[in-house]
Amino acid sequence: MVVVLAIVAAVPLANFIATGASRTLFLSRSNDADWFATMAESPLQTGDIANLRELAVRYQELYNTPVFVVDVDSRVVATSRSGVDVTEPDIEVALASTLAGRLPAEPPALWPWRTGEMIVARPVVNNGRVLGAAVLRVPTENARDQVQRSLLLLLGGLLISIGAIVVGIVRPITRWVLRPLKDLDNATHQITRGALDTRVSTDGRAPELRRLGDSFNSMALSLHQARQREREFVADASHQLRTPLTSARIHIEGLSRLSPTARFALSDIDRLGRIVQRLSRLAGSDRPGADADGNEEPLDLAQAVKERLVGWKAVYAADDLELIIGEMVPGGVAPELEVDDILDVLLDNAAKYGAPPVEVSVTRDGTEVVLAVRDHGLGLGSRDLKKVGERFWRSAHHREMPGTGLGLAIVRSEAARVGGRVVARPPIGGGLVIEVRVPLIDDYDA
Template structure:
């Protein structure tokens, strides 16, 4: 935007400078020409005075010597004619009084009128300036003195003046651009820069960012108000989201605690109750993670005090129960490659796998394949289904809180499952990747760092 504004203003300043330069250039050329004409007119007047007596007496020897000496001194040819245009004295031979320029000047001079000033000299022109003055005695014209003035020096002076003018205009344009155009551009674009900075702050999560609309143009004020309204809506939505998650986790703690007390009593009588007690504990951990979701998504610092967890072994153990669940629903669960790899013990493998396998059974299509592999410094747990998959836009939103694909919004769910998976992976420095595999379907990869001190 700034570049476009400068590209519009700088040519405008240049055009104004050119418009101002035309009369200034004409003044320089005209003034230089006039000074040269007046200087040589004075010399022509002097010759006219000196020629008055010789034209009456016919003794022109002295007049011829003055003409030659003047020619040698100023490099300017001089000649004197009588009223019949006969050359009576000249500084050099070969004078053609029928030359159009000389004829025009002599016609005016011998008629008793002063010739008009010549046109302005320009560097690209050539030729001489003809200056003439009448020789007069008692009001009677006796002849005329004529100077054929070279114009090289005058045109050179005009050229120097034009160069100085050009340099001054360039400096003036530069000064205007630096001193006026750039500050004006910054002033005009300051509201947009503020809006741009505020947008970056919002993208970084600072949803309480607002822009000032005081003293702004109506269009920019409306734009600022629209931005503030958008930021406020996002802030309120995020606040409602956090409050919902916090309230939900808080409300779940009491019934879970009560259920655990009852099931703990039954666990002494039934081995099956002990499994239920284990699931109650897992639900308690899920509630704790929901509380963390109400805060920041940034990964925490993992101390790593516990022994590394073999991800492949943990996955295989959890799949034992899930194979029975899938078999009961006539779904095929394939256990793929299982490469041992040590990860942080804090990684909640059961919770992550439960979410991924539950989503695959509800939203995907069999067979569902689970594998654990290594990719450089990462251990990758993959769950693939053969359903419809997701579009490129939806793939970028996988893991956002409360987000659900347009194809699955009519199905039961909260849109928090993959957000929990992403949060769990982030706690140990990992990440979640969703991609379309060859052959269709969807692959969800949970990539976590491979611990360097792990031994197979």
């Protein structure tokens, strides 16, 4: 609609430019033709045309415009150049009107695509009697070039105007129309970050967008309720299992002094207790900001790892496994990071699924502190590396071995709780490296 209105307004403006240029050129040359008609009055009566011919030649040299004078019978009596053909259609029409005592009509508009000369004729009159006519053959190239430049400027102004209208009117309208979709996109990103209570407004929207918003809110509510039920189930199961497991352990611990079989049962009870503890921690780590306390001092990750390794060195030594303590670079991390649980999972996995020697190190990498545990076992394939940390996932090579598939999921949740991440990669020389990368606290003073 805007384009149509702009074109409707531009057409008469373009016609005005072309017609105005034609009229200006015609009027300026009409004055010259009147002067020649006056100068030709006496020569046409006396027959002395030498001076008139000289005036025509000088005029063409000065203005680059051919001129000629004819008598009442359309015979050329003086010209600035030879070869004038009075039978040319434009000249013939102009002479027929002029010699009849009438002024020719104004020429048509000078459009850039038109060619040819403009014929300007004026009658030579004495006492009301037409003696002949003075005719100018006016070139129009320069005038048409000027019209073309003016039309290009008009077109440029038209395009700028349309662009301004689009920016000033259409763009805000488009943004207003698409705002509900932008709100929906922002809400989707919030949910992917864990804010399951995010909702979109459906007030004042089009019916289709209102239905879309209602459907999105229903989906978000169902997802929120499902996650809440999952947390409640895990928390309730952990709580309900903890008491009978403790009671069973007390009874079996008494029997273990009498029966070797009871000692195996005690080991299984302890394993079940660790599973319950991990489930409880995994449910709590889903809550954003759980256990966070911004008032505590940063934790030196290297120091915490070294303290935990004291006990693990004895465990590894009892199983004839080599545990190497590598580089330990001090670095402050969030105090709520459960270093003991993370290291227990990584070292237990390395002992069960990898091969010695197992190396533990703490380093810095830019703005991150990196806890790395490396073993020299078979490692994992590229597909399995992408699944490390998924709940209840276990590699096909390790499914026959004892485990729940929750260990690395807990590690990943613990790292994410303080803004960190878990990276699994194959090191040079084979094996597997699990890196827990957490943000470095800049103001930590080692």
